[in-house]
Amino acid sequence: MASDGSSKKLRVVLIPFFATSHIGPFTDFAVRLAAAWPDAVEATLAVTPANVPVVRSLLERHGPAGAGSVAIATYPFPAVDGLPAGVENLSKAAPGDAWRINAVADDEALMRPAQESLVRELRPDVIVTDAHFFWNAGLADELGVPCVQFYAIGAFSTIAMAHLVGAVKEGAKEAAGKPFLWVVRTDMWAPPDGWKERVGDRGMVIRGWAPQKAILAHPSVGAFVTQCGWNSVLEAVSAGVPVLTWPMVFEQLDFSHFGPFEKLISQIDP
Known part of the structure; x- marks a missing residue:
């Protein structure tokens, strides 16, 4: 059950990697999760600001039910030398920028602070994280909640x-x-x-x-x-x-x- 006594819903926070090919499966999973237990599950997708339109577009494809069933929360994308502001999606980045996004995603020192701050603010009961963000498993242990590492490319x-x-x-x-x-x-x-x-x-x-x-x-x-x-x-x-x-x-x-x-x-x- 949710840790907040004022809500009976199970709060699930999903944190996908910065690529549409990863955000898509996470969004589909969030919609299915919320649709299966609408009175029991509250699903929230955590993304960087430039990826919010990607999530909204994907949610709209599920119709009114999908668009209204999943919440979106944001955390800042770190400033990186040579990477233009707002370039935060690997699927849309120029070849010269793609490697920088990959490097940032794998850097715990750059990524964890912003993600951890948001997760602690949302106080989830379950964390579903992209396998890229391995540190979220440790964060979940600190918070005493389950963590699932989701492989968007499949097993x-x-x-x-x-x-x-x-x-x-x-x-x-x-x-x-x-x-x-x-x-x-x-x-x-x-x-x-x-x-x-x-x-x-x-x-x-x-x-x-x-x-x-x-x-x-x-x-x-x-x-x-x-x-x-x-x-x-x-x-x-x-x-x-x-x-x-x-x-x-x-x-x-x-x-x-x-x-x-x-x-x-x-x-x-x-």
């Missing part, structure tokens, strides 16, 4: 990575009996015990950067498993190798349907 990428590691542990590559070259861009992964010995000369693991364009152009390459990053798409199309797509996040899902790319995909025998 697919996390689940896919867990599946990938599990597949390796179960011996997918060694069971296939085919030669392979595997690029691993992390030092945190290690193959299962005995895996290298069982694979032998059939497999090569490259850690870090790999000359992908040169590799794909080699006549011995029979197929390319890719997450569908733009560079990988272009290089695969240029090399003309069959492709197995594994898009995970962001634009990768769109690039996996790129016209010339689909022709390469269709060449793979089932």
Whole structure:
């Protein structure tokens, strides 16, 4: 129940990242939450001033019920050298400004004071925060309220990575009996015990950067498993190798349907 005895509504504060692609899912969730329990839940979206029109536009798409069911609260966006005033949305920022917004969002020293001040003023019973703002989990602990970290991009990428590691542990590559070259861009992964010995000369693991364009152009390459990053798409199309797509996040899902790319995909025998 709400901590204020004068209200029986559960106060939920939602704090999205500074991008329309994040604000949208947060807004949808807030509307659904308020609509499901109109007499029991009070949902408030906390955004910076320049993002208020974005929220209002999204709420209007839900009709009168949506526009009136969710409150909007604001906190100031920090002043950043080189970033014009009012540029506070990654989806609308020029390429030269986008990295500054990302840098600000990940900076606890810059972002936490304003967010914490607003949260303490609103006195929520629950905090739903974008995963970017990790410090809000600690703030929730201080306030003694639950906190949910909301991943606007969904859980697919996390689940896919867990599946990938599990597949390796179960011996997918060694069971296939085919030669392979595997690029691993992390030092945190290690193959299962005995895996290298069982694979032998059939497999090569490259850690870090790999000359992908040169590799794909080699006549011995029979197929390319890719997450569908733009560079990988272009290089695969240029090399003309069959492709197995594994898009995970962001634009990768769109690039996996790129016209010339689909022709390469269709060449793979089932």
